[in-house]
Amino acid sequence: MLRTGLAIAALVGFAAAQTVTLQAESATLSGVTVASSVAGFTGTGYVEGFDESADKITFTYNATESKLYDLSLLYNGPYGDKYTYVVLNSAGGSQVSLPSTTTWTTVSAGQVLLAAGANTIEIQNNWGWYLIDAITLTPSAARGPHKITTTPVNKNANADAKALLSYLGSIYGKSILSGQQDQASLDWVTQNVGKTPAILGVDLMDYTESRISRGASSIDVDHAIAHAKKGGIVTFVWHWGSPVGLYETTAQPWWSGFYTVATDFDIADTLAEPTGANYTLLIKDIDTIAVQLKKLQDAGVPVLWRPLHEAEGAWFWWGAKGPEACKQLWHILYERLTTHHKLNNLIWVWNSVSPAWYPGDSVVDIVSADTYAEGDHGPISATYNNLLSLTNDSKIIAATEVGSIMDPAQLKAYQADWVYFCVWSGDYISAGKWNSLEFVKKVYADEYVLTLDEVQGWKG
Structure with a gap:
């Protein structure tokens, strides 16, 4: 049991080591600014001011190989339910829901297929008025077979x-x-x-x-x-x-x-x-x-x-x-x-x-x-x-x-x-x-x- 536990702990530690955190205040900012008045952020600050359609943060990450990553956003949403938009390498992305919250919260932003070399990840304004602290990138685990049911919920389905x-x-x-x-x-x-x-x-x-x-x-x-x-x-x-x-x-x-x-x-x-x-x-x-x-x-x-x-x-x-x-x-x-x-x-x-x-x-x-x-x-x-x-x-x-x-x-x-x-x-x-x-x-x-x-x- 001890050996099994150590093995599991080693795998968890390996996965954690693979996670990369990129701070918003260190990214390229367009129309937004760095702030620090809302406590609880990581790094040295966070980014605010998403009030114009062109406002965005651009993160740059150099990947050693082409790989699919899970992307997460660390944000604060004191102004109600919002949406942001994530764009990878200026083409293709996802709308991401940012539910209302007054605490720093991590939300899944889907996945990004990074190419070997330099990649850009943009957080674009969309509905605006939220605070962005950081993003994290974790190599995606292989997905197993689906577990879906094909039996209709109506027991009398024809x-x-x-x-x-x-x-x-x-x-x-x-x-x-x-x-x-x-x-x-x-x-x-x-x-x-x-x-x-x-x-x-x-x-x-x-x-x-x-x-x-x-x-x-x-x-x-x-x-x-x-x-x-x-x-x-x-x-x-x-x-x-x-x-x-x-x-x-x-x-x-x-x-x-x-x-x-x-x-x-x-x-x-x-x-x-x-x-x-x-x-x-x-x-x-x-x-x-x-x-x-x-x-x-x-x-x-x-x-x-x-x-x-x-x-x-x-x-x-x-x-x-x-x-x-x-x-x-x-x-x-x-x-x-x-x-x-x-x-x-x-x-x-x-x-x-x-x-x-x-x-x-x-x-x-x-x-x-x-x-x-x-x-x-x-x-x-x-x-x-x-x-x-x-x-x-x-x-x-x-x-x-x-x-x-x-x-x-x-x-x-x-x-x-x-x-x-x-x-x-x-x-x-x-x-x-x-x-x-x-x-x-x-x-x-x-x-x-x-x-x-x-x-x-x-x-x-």
Whole structure:
């Protein structure tokens, strides 16, 4: 036992010795300054003043060999929840969450693939107003096989849903499915790239009363059925317009009613009164979209179902009152659709990263995140690794909305095993700013990326 203990201690000591700490005050500073008034920092000071978009810290590190490193940030966040952006060698990086804190805290910033020789790591402003003390670099441990489950959380899931989750599990870590939000944008990819995305992303937004009564309409369910008949996979988001309380002003028109700032609807108060009128309207909306999901079930279409998306951002009303109200709503939605309406074609996709918001393994099939970084085709490894930790690698992970597509080579190098990506619609795919046509063609031609023609027969 003594020898074993000594061996373990030696390994721990070896790992610790491999960790390199780089102090922010010794880096190259752009628009930021060194300070020392907030006690508890390491080194001789810390860096503050992230208040302009171009503000950044640039660390330089000379690596003896090309290797993947775990990157951590030591920061203080006295001004609320923030985000920073990490860029390696001026190309490719990750958005990193910096939760509010008044103590010096270490947070994972994903991984960086350092080249032999000089490397730069930039900490860019993003949401700003935080303090940076240092970064650490530790050689990444080899990742073992995934431990994900492919059994749907709904015990009554139908054969279609089981087949879909099983298929996703079979390609997880081996390939990534291409996806595109909106039928018109998917058609643009087909016409301009010469290949069709495997996944079509559509929306149940315009199927509820608060929007239909104001003139909205949609044929997204029809698009989904048509794509499925071609052998494709579909995913639905739901920009849930507030059931009541829309401001309907010039600044906040009715069609923006899913935003927190566009309604006085209070989800916490509504859930506290299950016999109240607002709760009745809430359930009515769920029942209304159940009709559309039933059409998909009857057509043999399993759905990657992503309601209550981006909740922790609080910009949508379902996240505006914090995690407890949102998690309660998720459970109500799950129970109403699966038990009451017997919808067994749904794969439940959760869409927030913070552990405080997670509704639980028993009601989630897939975990996911939405990330937007203009022109950056990095692997989004910090977010991926946070989702990996969220469920201890028990759930498949998806990039359910992206602005810029991830470079397949970087995905493989960083072991960022997103099972699919779905590019947002319009200018995100077609304007050339977020993704050049040349790069999109390169992605769709990569053998790691699966397109519609390559997923035929996935149900079997």
